[in-house]
Amino acid sequence: MPLHIPPAPAPALRSVLTALGSPTAVREARTPSLRAAQGPATPELPLPVHVWDGVSAEGVSATRLTGWRFLIRCGDRAVAAAETMLTPDGWAFSHFFEGPYIASTELALRQAETMSHTYQPRLLSVPGLYMLTLWLHGDCAADAATGHPAAADLLVPLAPAPPGIAAHRPHPAAELLPVLTHRVTRAPLLGSPA
Known part of the structure; x- marks a missing residue:
C-alpha cells in the first residue's frame, strides 16, 4: 500500500528550496556529493523529525517535533538531505548533510511501500x-507534527543501528520502546567512570 507522506509546512520547503538555489549554501555545505551533483537537485519525501524523550510517568512515549527532513534527489538517487528547524520566526533551513542514513531511509521507505497497511512515515x-x-504511524490523518508512537505503530531502525538491534526490521512500538527505555537508562551506568 502506498505511504501517506504528510505535507511539510510551506515555509520549511521554501527554506530548503532557497538554500538549494544559493551557490554559497551548497558550496559551503559539508556534503561532497551535493556539491558534485550534476543537474537539478530537488527536495523530496519530507518527513517530520521527532525526538524521543523516553516514557512519561503515565507510561506514554514522550516525543517532540524538532524539524522536517527532505531527501535531496539528483537524477535517480538521493545524494544528501536537508533539515529545517522551527525558530521563533517560523521554519528555517538548518543544514545539508549526507551519510548512511540517507540510503537507509530510502530503503526503509521502499520496504514500507510493500506493506499491506497504509502508514504515515x-x-x-x-x-x-x-x-x-x-516511525510508521498507523493514523494517516493525524497531524504529523504531534503525537507519540502508538503500541501498534511500527519502528524500523535505520542503519547503522545500535548493537543487538537489527536495522530494517520492523518492530511494533510496544515491543521496541521498552528495549530502548532499558538501554537508555542503563547507558549512563555503562559510560560512568569507576
Whole structure:
C-alpha cells in the first residue's frame, strides 16, 4: 500500500528550496556529493523529525517535533538531505548533510511501500542511543507534527543501528520502546567512570 507522506509546512520547503538555489549554501555545505551533483537537485519525501524523550510517568512515549527532513534527489538517487528547524520566526533551513542514513531511509521507505497497511512515515530520533528509526504511524490523518508512537505503530531502525538491534526490521512500538527505555537508562551506568 502506498505511504501517506504528510505535507511539510510551506515555509520549511521554501527554506530548503532557497538554500538549494544559493551557490554559497551548497558550496559551503559539508556534503561532497551535493556539491558534485550534476543537474537539478530537488527536495523530496519530507518527513517530520521527532525526538524521543523516553516514557512519561503515565507510561506514554514522550516525543517532540524538532524539524522536517527532505531527501535531496539528483537524477535517480538521493545524494544528501536537508533539515529545517522551527525558530521563533517560523521554519528555517538548518543544514545539508549526507551519510548512511540517507540510503537507509530510502530503503526503509521502499520496504514500507510493500506493506499491506497504509502508514504515515515519520522519523524518530533516539539521541541516547545515537539511533534513528523510520516511525510508521498507523493514523494517516493525524497531524504529523504531534503525537507519540502508538503500541501498534511500527519502528524500523535505520542503519547503522545500535548493537543487538537489527536495522530494517520492523518492530511494533510496544515491543521496541521498552528495549530502548532499558538501554537508555542503563547507558549512563555503562559510560560512568569507576
